Amino acid sequence: MxxxxxxxxxxxxxxxxxxxxxxxxxxxxxxxxxxxxxxxxxxxxxxxxxxxxxxxxxxxxxxxxxxxxxxxxxxxxxxxxSTSYWLSQFHKILNTPNYGVREKSNKTYIVEYSSPNTNKPLHLGHLRNIFLGFSVANILEANGHDVVKTQIINDRGIHICKSMLAWQLFGEGETPESTGLKGDKLVGKYYVAFDKKYKEEIKELVTQGMEKEQAEKHAPILIQAQEMLKKWEEGDKEVVQLWEMMNSWVYAGFDVTYNTMGVDFDSLYYESDTYILGKDIVESGLSKGLLYQKEDGSVWCDLSEEKMDDKLLLRGDGTSVYMTQDVGTAVKRFNDFPATVGMIYTVGNEQEHHFKVLFTILKKLGYPFAEECFHLSYGMVNLPTGKMKSREGTVVDADDLMAEVINDAKEITEERGQIENLNDQQRSQLFQQIGLGGLKYYLLKVDPKKSMMFNPEESIDLNGNTGPFIQYTYARTQSIIHKERGVLAKFNPDTEAEKSEIDIVKHLLELPEMIKEAGKTYSPALVANYTYELVKLYNSFYQSVSIFKEENKDKQNLRLLLTEKVAETVHFTMSLLGIEVPSKM
RNA sequence: GCGCUUGUGGUGAAAGGGAUAUCACAGGAGCCUUCUAAGCUCUUAUUCCAGGUUCGAAUCCUGGCAGGCGUACCA
Structure with missing residues (x-):
């Protein structure tokens, strides 16, 4: 128009x-x-x-x-x-296969999300991260791109050794099997155990008269952990074996969590692999004169031009830092997927500076793809009690939270849902759909930039602008669609139409533009708002006209087709958010 | 100190420079003999402050104020 x-x-x-x-x-x-x-x-x-x-x-x-x-x-x-204009547009929509999905672009985007440390379970912050990244990947796919969903698994380093050591010292051979604990939970338990012991030792040293700062460096258990890291880097057989065993526990635990979340990955990168490549790149950058070395042997990138502090890339003893590994990972990914035109890092806003530096370093090292890297930064999820700190045990565990929202969904659905004809398996699937749908929607409907408060006590809303509200509307459409068999005839664009019907058509017409915009701005919030708006219009329509009592066949037909198209669209846009929609609830 | 970022009804959010700022929750008043009331309709209440650019600013610019994050040979 x-x-x-x-x-x-x-x-x-x-x-x-x-x-x-x-x-x-x-x-x-x-x-x-x-x-x-x-x-x-x-x-x-x-x-x-x-x-x-x-x-x-x-x-x-x-x-x-x-x-x-x-x-x-x-x-x-x-x-x-004119009404006939809108209806002719609706007619076009009906005849467009995969309406809203854009043509193949032959471009590849890599979307990174989750990227956990392998020393503790996933928590609420990861949930925002993972749902966001997963959804952005879906949105990019709807924009016609090929998408590689990936993560970098931080599987090495001092923090990993801490839980390994604590297990060695206090674990008495515990395994997930022997304890019945999820692997990631078991390992996390020893990460906390390490910290407890560490703090005790510091306290003891301080009472013996040592300065706190000194004590923090000289606590015996920390020294032990550092020795373990060294052994790991040297390839010590026993340490590597322990590392492999405990990591495998964690991965098994993560798999369960990802499975519940309904997300997956296409490729995985491990820091234990990429840090070596990172080191090589830094060394070659040094020999090309792109980086410089200090007297103690440490290697740095000069960032004075960019008005940032110079960044260390190799320590004096030759070991690598986080940044080194990130350089390696980036290069490896662009080598692995040469058609890549964009790499999205879904990482919290606390690391904005880190990524600014990373992209600058990549540029200085001469990688043109530096321009194609984007930090999808999102705000922290805070609790009413303040910040989450894993070492202090003030985190909201991802598994626990999901179990809680699923249970909430169960209670409410049993109270007012229409589930008489569902068997146990269908019921538990429904509870999961509603609980997780609510949680995902809650985390995705807000602009990622904004930090948010999450109150686990109140858990999630079910009325108003929520996942279950949208799911409920979808279930309504399904119940109509199940009844419509045989009623549906050919669409007649010359029929009369109510305002509430035209309003739906107008909103449906905006779908392609919304998909495009959401892809451009990496914004699931846009998709959420669009969907919410659509179901509100539909509910209003639903309330104001009757479908099966309508005697004019053309009018009835229009209403049925609108119902079908709204249902299809809601299904589609919710799937972009990673949310399932039930046919009954 | 410096850098980034956020400030919108009581609360949580929306608004690609456009009209009288839009929703939800909470509060108030209604709507089930009718396709799922987890719904619908009506109602009360809002742009941090001061300048500037513009025909027009919640939006852009400058300066404050307030919160968050960062500014490591941590990750």
Whole structure:
């Protein structure tokens, strides 16, 4: 429509350019469907806004059959568009296969999310991260791109050795099997055990008269952990074996969590692999003179031009830091997937500086893909009690939280759901869909940039702008669709239509643009808001007209088709958020 | 100190420079003999402050104020 009106306007004012034509939805307080903002055009028309608007309104009403009338309010030209126009647009939608999905672009995007440490279980913060990354991957796919979902697994380093050591010291041979604990939980338990012992030792040293700072460096258990790390780097057989065993526990535990979450990955990168490549790259960068070395042998990247502090890439003793490994990972990924035009790092905003530095270093090392890296930064999830700290045990565990929301869903559904005809397996699937749907929607509907407060006591809402509300509406559509068998005839675009029906059509027409925008801005929140808006319109429609009591077949048909299309769209957009929709609830 | 970022009804959020700022929750008033009331309809209440750019600013710029994050030979 933008195009048609734009072209028409050029007949009236040959000088107008595309960007002067601002069409938008008419606000609900005014008559009309589409509004042209005429202020930008007054320079060309050389008349007042009101006069210009009236002139254009008259012109368009005469020239375009679908413009039925117009009104002018303070320089805004509200155009009234015919019902038949909207219905013909709806007809087009019905005939578009995979409406909303864009054509193949032959471009590859890599989306990284989760990227856990292998020394503790996943927590609430990971949930926001993973749901966000997973959803962005889906959105990019809907935009026609090939997507590689990946993560970097931080499986080595001093923090990993800490839980290994604690297990060795206090574990008495415990295994997930012997304890019945999930592998990641068991390992996490020893990470906490390490910290407890460590703090005790510090306290003891301080009472013996040592400065706190010194004590923190000289606690025997820390020294032991550092020795273990060294042994690991040297390939000590026993340590590596222990490392492999405990990591395998953690992975088995993570798999269970990912499975419940309904997310997956296409490729995995391990820090234990990529840090070596990182070191090689840094050394070659040094020999090319792109990096510099200090007297103690440490290697740095000069960032003074960028007004940042220089960044260490290799320690004096030749060991690597986090950044070294990240350089290696990035290079490896672009080698593995040469068609990549974008790499999205889903990582919390606490690491914004880190990624700024990373991308700068990659650029300085001469990798053109540095331009294609993007840090999808999101705000922290806070608790009413303050910040989550894993060592202090103030985290909300991912598994626990999911179990809790699923249980909430169970209670509420048993109370008011329509589940008489479902068997046990179908019921538990439904509870999971609702509980997780609520949780995912809750975490995704907010702009990722904003930090958020999460109250586990109150858990998640079920009314209003929530996942279950959308799921509920979907279930309604399904119940209608199940009854409609045989009723549906061919669509007749010449029928009459209610306002609530046209409103749905208008919103459906916005789907492709929304998908595009969400892909461009990596924004699941946009998808969530769109879907919410759609089901609200549908519920309003649902309440105001009857489908099966309608005697006019064409009208009834339109309502059924709208129901089907809304259902299909909700299914699609919710799937972009990683949320399932039930046919009954 | 410096850098990034956020400030919108009581609470949580929305608004690609456009009209009288939109939703939800909570509060108030209604709607089930009718396709699922986890729903619908109505109602009360909001742009941190001060300047500036613009025909037009929640949005852009400058300066404050307040919160968050960062500024490691940690990850």
């Amino acid at each position: 933008q195009e048609i009106i734009g072209n028409k306007l050029k007949e009236l004012y040959p000088d107008v350019s595309e960007n002067l034509i601002q069409l938008q939805k008419t606000k609900s307080d005014f008559e009309g469907d589409v509004t042209l903002v005429v202020f930008p055009l007054v320079r060309i028309s050389k008349k007042s806004a009101e006069e210009t608007a009236t002139a254009i309104g008259e012109f368009l009403t005469n020239e375009l059959s679908f413009v039925e009338g117009f009104n002018v309010v303070k320089g805004f030209l509200n155009l009234e568009i």
